[in-house]
Amino acid sequence: MKSLTIPLIPLPLALSMLMSVPAQAQTGEVVGTGATFPAKVYVQWAADYAKKTGQPLTYKPTGSSAGVKGITERTVDFGATDVPLSQAELDKRGLFQFPTLVGGIVPFVNLPGIGAGELRLNAATLASIWAGDITRWNDSALRALNPGLTLPHLPIQRVVRSDGSGTTTVFVDYLRTAAPSQAAAIVPDGGRAQWPGDTLGADGSSKLVAAVKATPGAIGYVSSDYAIRDNLSGVALLNRRGEYVQPTLSAFKAAIVAGALFKSQLEPTSLLNVDGVGVWPIVTATYVLVSREPESLERSSRTLNFFYQSFLLGDRAVAGTGFAPLPITTQARIVRLLTTFKTPSGKAVPVMGTSSAKSTVVMQR
Structure with missing residues (x-):
């Protein structure tokens, strides 16, 4: 204190x-x-x-x-x-x-039998999913990261924000920062993004959550408070230290420390993919x-x-x-x-x- x-x-x-x-x-x-x-x-x-x-x-x-x-x-x-x-x-x-x-932004999924934090992804596979290059959940790249999980042969349905969303902007910035080659096809467009292939649009976070919950095989992204409130199946993400991290308060605080947030002024400081122990990479x-x-x-x-x-x-x-x-x-x-x-x-x-x-x-x- x-x-x-x-x-x-x-x-x-x-x-x-x-x-x-x-x-x-x-x-x-x-x-x-x-x-x-x-x-x-x-x-x-x-x-x-x-x-x-x-x-x-x-x-x-x-x-x-x-x-x-x-x-x-x-x-x-x-x-x-x-x-x-x-x-x-x-x-x-x-x-x-x-x-x-x-706060953190949390990618989350609707995969039968797979709970919160069980699915492991790194920046490259996450970006490849959102770029439309990985299209099924039992893709070999996903199975290699998750040898202990039985991934279903389900098509991946990407659910995105259709309104002008800062959450979308930050999420796309992370993908393009952490996996630039895999995310190159995802084009920022103000508060929206141009996603390759077919996506399902939702106006606002609440509707996005509802759409993912209603669609087996779906993946979406929301702020951490939605993930907590709605008990969503968030993924574990690989950070720059090689750790699979859950989107927790301690992981957000670790990003604040590692990124030296507003240490001497109020100028915006990026906390995306910062290097530090225990850091959640999308903060x-x-x-x-x-x-x-x-x-x-x-x-x-x-x-x-x-x-x-x-x-x-x-x-x-x-x-x-x-x-x-x-x-x-x-x-x-x-x-x-x-x-x-x-x-x-x-x-x-x-x-x-x-x-x-x-x-x-x-x-x-």
Whole structure:
């Protein structure tokens, strides 16, 4: 456990502000949209925040592309994306970007008699499956990796996201990074991909899970929280250390350490296929986008307060979700940055804890 000094108002004043905020901000509900990857966490954060403050907040998991579009057009208060924008894009759109949490993407299968973690794949075979070059489950390349399994003579049905999905982008990036020759035929296409051959499309992660469950021989990919919640048969993946690894919280944390995530700044850091002991090879941070110079002081204040208070919970904010928290120093850096926003007229956006008083906040590991 570490203690960090973060700008915070004294408790009596904080309580009085909590009581007064709903009265000044009852007009309109804060709305966010975007990535499905962190959706369950954001929905839970929103419920906790509404219970604490009386201020409603809605998050709509519409896909990363929709999140970027929504905040760019200012039709929502914040957008969420698994694919970070470049600084040039942020400047062009007038946006500020910050990470929120880290999770894994899990390839999973529907193979009769084969449970979670039993099927072993490496990057080359996984990419060959998704490129349409390995078409049956008892292919010799798969049998060589799984001598103890009886693989069925079933055709492989690939189920993909049909919407603009950051999960798809990250998954394809992993395939093309870890197995470039085998994945060469898989062409990135924004939040989608051009998959060789016939695939089954699903709009959103929930529908993708349902399609795989309904199709013997199917394979799909989802964020780790879906794999946990729906008890999916995720595969064991070979990492760069030659270890077959399961998609667990400890494996995601190992990737954070090996990839030196946000060690000194908030610039996006790739955690795909990083080299380290116990690392799950398909790990990514997910991001939130907000207006750098918000037009509405009240709506921006409520939006920033939402993330400010969620980050003050530290690691507890993601406990039991299937996601890993950001490094503690990164959480503290974001908390401080959320207190620095101004409107185009130069008026500071009030965020709880921005008084000159200081207090020690214990962010729990």
